[in-house]
Amino acid sequence: MNAVAYLPILVQIVLAAVITGGVIAASHLCGQRARPHAIKDSAYECGVQSTGRPHIRFSVKFYVTAMLFILFDIEVVFLIPWTFVYRDFLAHHISIVGPMLFFLGVLVLGLYYEIKKGALEWER
Amino acid sequence: MTPEILRAIADSNQWWAIGPEMILGAAALALLVLEILLPKEHHRFIPTAAIVAQAVTLLGTLINFQTAWLGQETFAGMLRHTVYGQVARVFFLVSSLLVSFLATVCLPRTRMPRIEFYHLVMVVTAAMMLLAQSNNFVMLFVALETITIGFYILVSYFRDNPLSLEAGLKYLVMGALSSAILLFGIVLLYGAVGKVAVAGQTHTGLEFPILADFLRANPDNFVATVGTLLVLAGIAFKIGAFPFQIWIPDVYQGAPTPVTAFLAVSSKSAGIAVLLILVHGPLAALQPLLGPVLIAAAAATILFGNLAALTQRNAKRLMGLSGVSHAGYLLLGVAASLTVSWAIGAVWFYLTTYLLAAMAVFGVMAHLAGKDDADQELEGYDHLAKDSPLLAGVLAVGVGSLAGIPPLAGFVGKLLLFVAAFQARLYWLLAVAIVGVVISIYYYFGWIKTAWFETWRLPGAAESPGAHPPSTEPTLAGRLTLGLLALATVLLGFFQGPLGAWLQR
Numbered sequence: 116m117n118a119v120a121y122l123p124i125l126v127q128i129v130l131a132a133v134i135t136g137g138v139i140a141a142s143h144l145c146g147q148r149a150r151p152h153a154i155k156d157s158a159y160e161c162g163v164q165s166t167g168r169p170h171i172r173f174s175v176k177f178y179v180t181a182m183l184f185i186l187f188d189i190e191v192v193f194l195i196p197w198t199f200v201y202r203d204f205l206a207h208h209i210s211i212v213g214p215m216l217f218f219l220g221v222l223v224l225g226l227y228y229e230i231k232k233g234a235l236e237w238e239r
Numbered sequence: 240m241t242p243e244i245l246r247a248i249a250d251s252n253q254w255w256a257i258g259p260e261m262i263l264g265a266a267a268l269a270l271l272v273l274e275i276l277l278p279k280e281h282h283r284f285i286p287t288a289a290i291v292a293q294a295v296t297l298l299g300t301l302i303n304f305q306t307a308w309l310g311q312e313t314f315a316g317m318l319r320h321t322v323y324g325q326v327a328r329v330f331f332l333v334s335s336l337l338v339s340f341l342a343t344v345c346l347p348r349t350r351m352p353r354i355e356f357y358h359l360v361m362v363v364t365a366a367m368m369l370l371a372q373s374n375n376f377v378m379l380f381v382a383l384e385t386i387t388i389g390f391y392i393l394v395s396y397f398r399d400n401p402l403s404l405e406a407g408l409k410y411l412v413m414g415a416l417s418s419a420i421l422l423f424g425i426v427l428l429y430g431a432v433g434k435v436a437v438a439g440q441t442h443t444g445l446e447f448p449i450l451a452d453f454l455r456a457n458p459d460n461f462v463a464t465v466g467t468l469l470v471l472a473g474i475a476f477k478i479g480a481f482p483f484q485i486w487i488p489d490v491y492q493g494a495p496t497p498v499t500a501f502l503a504v505s506s507k508s509a510g511i512a513v514l515l516i517l518v519h520g521p522l523a524a525l526q527p528l529l530g531p532v533l534i535a536a537a538a539a540t541i542l543f544g545n546l547a548a549l550t551q552r553n554a555k556r557l558m559g560l561s562g563v564s565h566a567g568y569l570l571l572g573v574a575a576s577l578t579v580s581w582a583i584g585a586v587w588f589y590l591t592t593y594l595l596a597a598m599a600v601f602g603v604m605a606h607l608a609g610k611d612d613a614d615q616e617l618e619g620y621d622h623l624a625k626d627s628p629l630l631a632g633v634l635a636v637g638v639g640s641l642a643g644i645p646p647l648a649g650f651v652g653k654l655l656l657f658v659a660a661f662q663a664r665l666y667w668l669l670a671v672a673i674v675g676v677v678i679s680i681y682y683y684f685g686w687i688k689t690a691w692f693e694t695w696r697l698p699g700a701a702e703s704p705g706a707h708p709p710s711t712e713p714t715l716a717g718r719l720t721l722g723l724l725a726l727a728t729v730l731l732g733f734f735q736g737p738l739g740a741w742l743q744r
Contacts, residue, residue, distance in 0.1 A: 118461055207242040209249045224268060231275045 179234055190222055248315045256308045256320060259300045259328055260365040266292035267361035274354040282354070286346075289357035290339050293364075297332040300325070312374055316446050319374035326587055327371030327512050330594065334505045335364035337598040340720055341497035344605040344711055345612065349397055356396060360501065363389035367505055371512040374520075376425045376445040379513065383421070383477075386509060387414045390502065394494040402613040406493025413476065413486040421473025427466030431457075450521035458524045467522055471532060474517075478510035478566045479559075481539035488547075491559030492613050499555055500601035503562045508590050511569050515583055518573060526577055533574035534668050540567030541675035548682050554604055554615040557682060558597070561641065564675055565593055571672055572656045575663040582659035585652075592640060592652035592731060599637035599724040603630045606711050623690040629718060631690045636725040640732075642683035643676055648731035 149155065158165045197215055204211045229235060254261065266289070273285055308320040338360055346353045366385035373379040391414065395407020429445055432453045454463060476483040491499050518529055544564025551557040569586055576582035607623075607630070608615055624631040640649035653676065660669045713721065 121461075204245055204249065207245055209245055211249065214252070214254075221268065224272065228271050228275060 176237060183229065183234065186225075187222070193218070251313055251315050253308060253313045256306070256311075256313045257318065257369070258303075259296050259332070260368050262296050262299070263293070263332075263361050263365040263368075266296070267358045267365070270354055270358050270361075285354050286339065286343050286357055289361065290336060290343075293332060293336045293339060293361065297329065297336065300328050300332060304329075314378075316448075317375045317378045318369070318372045319447075320372055323512070323515070323583065323587065324372035327508070328368045330508060330587070330590065331364050331367045331371070331505055334501070334508070334594055334598070335360050337594075337602075337720070337724075338497050338501045338505070340717070341500055341598075341601060341605045344602075344713075344717065345496050345608065348608075348610065348612075348711070349399075351397060351399075356393070356497075359389050359393055360497075363393070363501075364505065367509045370509055371516070373513075373516070374447050376429070376447075376450075380418075380422060380425060383509075383513075384418065386506065387418060390414070390498075390506065393498045393501065394490060396498060397495050397612055400493070400611065400613060402493040403495065404493075406490045409486050410490045410494075413490075417473050417476030417483070420469050420476070424466045424469025424471075424473060427462050427469065429466075431460050431463040431466060447516075447521040451523060454522065454524040458527075464525070464528060467525055467528065468532070470517065470522075471514075471529075474510050474514050475536060478507050478514070478569070479540075479563050480536050480566055480570060481543050481563075482536075484540070484543065484563045484566075487559045487563055488551075488556045491562070492553055492555045495612050496555070496601060496605045496608055496615075499558065500598060500605075503558060503601070504594050504597050507562065507566055507569075508594075511566075511573065511586065511590065514573055515576070515586065518577065519583070530574065530577055533570055533577070534665060537567050537570035537574055538668055538671045540564065540570060541672055542567075545675045545678040545682075549678065551682070552617050554617055554620075554686070555613070557617070557686070558600065558604075561679060561682070562597075564679060565641070567675065568653065568656055568672060571660050571665070571668055574668065575656070575659040575665060578663045579659050582656070582663070585655040585659045588735070589652035589656055592648040592728070595724050595728045595731065596637045596640035596647075596649055599633050599721060599728065600641065602717070602721045602724065603634045603637070606630060606713055606717070609710050617686060617689050620686065620690040627713075629713065629721065633721045633725045634690055635687050636728050638683050638687055640728045642680050646729065646732045648728045651732055651735065 158169075194215075197211070201211065269292075270285055270289055273288065274282065277285070304325055306320060306325070309322065309325075310320065312319045339357055342353075342356050342360070346356060363386050366382045366389070370379065370382035370386065373382055391407065391411050394410045395403050397403040398407075425445070428450060432450060454460070457463065472483065475481075476486075479487045491502065494502060518533075522529060541564050544560055544562070544567055548557055548560035548564065551560060569589060572582050572586035572589060576586065604615055606627075607619060609619075620634075623634065636647065640647040643649045643653040657669055657672065660672070
């Protein structure tokens with residue numbers, strides 16, 4: 116195995132750099148540009164001066180919910196490979212239920228903890 | 240799959256082989272349950288329960304030091320139990336006990352939740368214990384991620400302190416980057432082993448023994464070389480070795496003092512443990528490549544750490560940057576262990592002395608820290624010998640041991656590493672390391688001087704602004720712990736006991 120075999124990757128990287136740089140340079144050279152003007156550059160919305168922040172701030176509650184969703188979502192992902200091999204193991208009388216029950220127990224404990232800590236109460 | 244394979248896989252799940260980790264994890268969960276079930280006024284007993292649980296786990300591990308699984312693989316080759324794995328288990332348990340002790344000093348000063356801290360420390364410690372016994376890149380990565388994610392939370396634990404938040408953000412970005420680099424290296428190694436039409440290829444390139452066989456057959460494989468370098472870079476991030484040490488000062492300063500101690504001692508040791516496993520296991524065949532890389536990294540790390548620490552006036556930054564130089568000495572030991580087999584023991588001995596000395600110093604820092612945990616300037620150590628002779632004494636012993644002053648344990652640790660390097664014929668690296676030690680004496684002794692001797696000032700000049708008596712008087716348990724740490728540091732300098740006998744095997 117030698118480094119020559121990876122030449123296509125190098126070509127790909129060089130191509131990506133050249134095309135990106137070329138497009139930016141071309142738009143700088145050929146693009147239309149007006150002279151900078153305070154009013155022309157100001158934010159414009161249906162002829163009205165825009166008010167407020169451009170980014171809406173979400174309540175932190177959404178993030179907590181999203182994080183909990185991802186947590187339990189990923190934990191369910193761990194169950195899927197187990198269900199695939201479970202039948203195989205069961206057919207040969209090998210029990211693999213215990214560890215998974217322990218895992219589920221930890222999950223339930225986490226859910227209980229989360230409810231007790233009030234993470235699921237929307238109005239506080 | 241045939242029934243025999245299935246049965247073999249099921250039989251390899253020896254749950255008692257990971258007993259200490261299971262007990263620690265279960266105890267960590269039990270803490271959270273206790274917090275929910277117990278009424279508020281009993282919550283102050285939970286930290287004690289956490290410390291007792293860790294002490295029991297430590298005792299059990301010590302009693303079962305010679306487990307029945309030594310030298311065996313369990314969990315379908317995921318783990319491999321060795322003597323060094325057992326040493327690592329004991330090491331990480333002692334370290335987490337001391338971190339929990341520091342937390343009992345620091346946490347009551349803030350209004351942050353307490354129980355979760357002990358929970359996280361215990362979970363992270365269990366992951367470190369698994370990491371030091373991993374025998375498969377999947378196990379290694381999962382354990383490493385458990386540690387890293389735990390540290391993301393711990394570093395920014397004092398979330399009302401902007402510096403702690405800054406440290407958390409920096410650690411998050413740098414930790415994610417290093418994990419990505421490590422993972423990319425693992426994938427390249429996996430890809431190299433899995434490539435068809437190369438001798439010794441298989442589809443399961445994540446197991447260490449298979450990887451070792453493959454690299455022995457193809458030591459000059461280009462992809463595997465790049466993968467190895469990336470894996471080393473990822474680990475260098477975790478231990479703070481030279482080109483990847485950039486996050487150390489800010490994160491160490493901003494993190495709460497117990498977490499700084501945890502990062503400095505446990506996290507660094509976990510990285511070194513993994514490095515030892517990799518260098519002597521799967522990557523052993525790449526010695527011609529590993530040797531120069533490790534030597535260059537060790538020399539640069541020693542010099543950078545010591546030179547950067549010279550100008551620091553903040554105790555936590557000083558510990559961080561001098562910790563970088565200690566990582567350099569450890570890398571020197573790892574480089575020497577490629578040819579001198581007993582150097583592995585010397586590395587673990589050095590880690591032990593570092594644990595004792597650094598924890599003693601962090602213990603003093605935890606008692607001295609004021610309201611702002613990140614603001615621990617060296618000026619705050621003025622008059623320490625007058626205000627609190629015990630703390631000043633422990634500080635002198637700890638810092639002296641870190642500097643490697645003869646009667647203390649740190650000297651013996653450094654001596655063993657340097658003798659190993661001498662036997663491995665790493666003369667240039669040895670010279671650099673000795674220069675590093677000489678430089679380090681300047682800033683370490685500056686610290687001791689601040690604590691023990693009057694700073695001369697113009698007559699009539701104002702008192703040093705930072706000087707203040709210890710914000711927390713050490714409790715009886717605190718005095719005992721600090722005293723024992725200092726005593727162990729002194730004793731280990733004279734008498735290495737069973738550790739010395741174990742080294743000579």
